[in-house]
Amino acid sequence: MNPLVPVGTDIVWAGLVTVHSLLALAALISLARSHDKKGWIGTALFIILVPFIGPVVSLIAAHRSRNEGVGAEQTSVSSTS
Numbered sequence: 001m002n003p004l005v006p007v008g009t010d011i012v013w014a015g016l017v018t019v020h021s022l023l024a025l026a027a028l029i030s031l032a033r034s035h036d037k038k039g040w041i042g043t044a045l046f047i048i049l050v051p052f053i054g055p056v057v058s059l060i061a062a063h064r065s066r067n068e069g070v071g072a073e074q075t076s077v078s079s080t081s
Contacts, residue, residue, distance in 0.1 A: 023056065
């Protein structure tokens, strides 16, 4: 066994760490860009401390809140026209 060639599990762990890091970075950027700053410290801690689930839940919640805001704007625009 060559010590310079990584074992399969090393490659899997490196891939998981990379995916988690990218998800957490995307969730933190989404959190920073959101207009609602209420509870952002707790959300940031949730993203960082809960692997995979934290960033995914945060991104889903951000997507839903954006869609609800767009739906409310479209309803108010269509009702006033």
